[in-house]
Structure formats: C-alpha cells, structure tokens
Amino acid sequence: MKISIIYWSGTGNTESMAKLIQEGAVSAGAEVVLKEVGKATPADVTDADVAILxxxxxxxxxxxxxxFEPFISSVEDKISGKKLALFGSYGWxxxxxxxxxxxxxxxxxAVLVAESLIVNEAPSGDDEEKCKTFGKSVV
Ligand SMILES: Cc1cc2nc3c(=O)[nH]c(=O)nc-3n(C[C@H](O)[C@H](O)[C@H](O)COP(=O)(O)O)c2cc1C
Structure with a gap:
C-alpha cells in the first residue's frame, strides 16, 4: 500500500506527529512518502492509496x-472517493x-479512513503511541 503523508509545521509539533505516524504506517507494512507541503503536488494525494494530511x-x-490552505484548495475538486486521514497539533x-x-x-x-487525530502542542507520552496507532490503523 502506497501512503503519502503531507504536512505543514511551523514549530515542529505537526512534523513530529507526521514522523510518528510514518513510523506506525511503515511498521504495518506500508510504503510511505513523507513530504512538507511546499514540496508536494496534487499527484501526491491523487496517486496514493491513502493520503494522510x-x-x-x-x-x-x-x-x-x-x-497549506492553497494546497488543500488545489486538491479539493480531485478528492471525491479518495481515502484520506487528517491530523494536526493545536494550542489553546x-x-x-x-x-x-x-x-x-x-x-x-473524500472517505475519511481514520478519526482525525489532534494533539496538544508537541506529541509526548500517550500521544506518541496514539500517532503510531493512527499510522497503523490507516494501513
Ligand atoms: C499564528 C498562530 C496561530 C495559532 N492559532 C491557534 C488557534 O486558533 N487555535 C489553537 O488551538 N492553537 C493555535 N495556535 C497554536 C498552534 O496550533 C500550536 O502551537 C501547534 O502546536 C503548532 O504546530 P506546529 O509546531 O506544527 O507549527 C496558533 C499558533 C500560531 C503561531
């Protein structure tokens, strides 16, 4: 299974989540491409079996x-029937x-294949396992 993980992260928290999710998905046998959104193209979403954003x-x-918003706008008309999963960090x-x-x-x-995952600030403690499990569950 081919998975794309595409993310934006200002201070690294969502990036840390992305790497843990990648770890989980790889451990479940998926082939994973991890890209910062600036380096991604709509094809990274449309060609993947599942796109994790x-x-x-x-x-x-x-x-x-x-x-990130322009990227989402650019794929919005191309994701009908597409399997997606969403994650991100938040503050207050x-x-x-x-x-x-x-x-x-x-x-x-889009078909959301996992419940969207949110983590407060940097993933720590239980969050790390939640991110890995999220990656596994998508596979
Ligand atoms: C400009 C700015 C706006 C933010 N707005 C919100 C907000 O509306 N709600 C919220 O929960 N957190 C908000 N945050 C906090 C971030 O979501 C939080 O720090 C997050 O962990 C950042 O993830 P990152 O390290 O991947 O950039 C904001 C942070 C910044 C810098």
Missing part, C-alpha cells in the same frame, strides 16, 4: 494560510479547526 490550528482556528483551542477541516473534506467527497 497534517496541519496545525493557525490563524483563528483555520489551516495555515500561506502554503478545542479542535474547531479540525472539525471544520474534516467536514470540508467529507463535503468534497
């Missing part, structure tokens, strides 16, 4: 607007950005 809560409970909020993002991807016709 990661972005922290930014602005006021929105996706990061410089790179309650996860509204992830609920909105999940709904948005469902409205675009």
């Amino acid at each position: 990661g972005c922290p809560s930014m602005g006021d409970e929105v996706l990061e607007e410089g790179d 909020g309650d996860g509204q950005w992830m609920r909105d993002w999940t709904d948005r991807m469902k409205k675009a016709g």
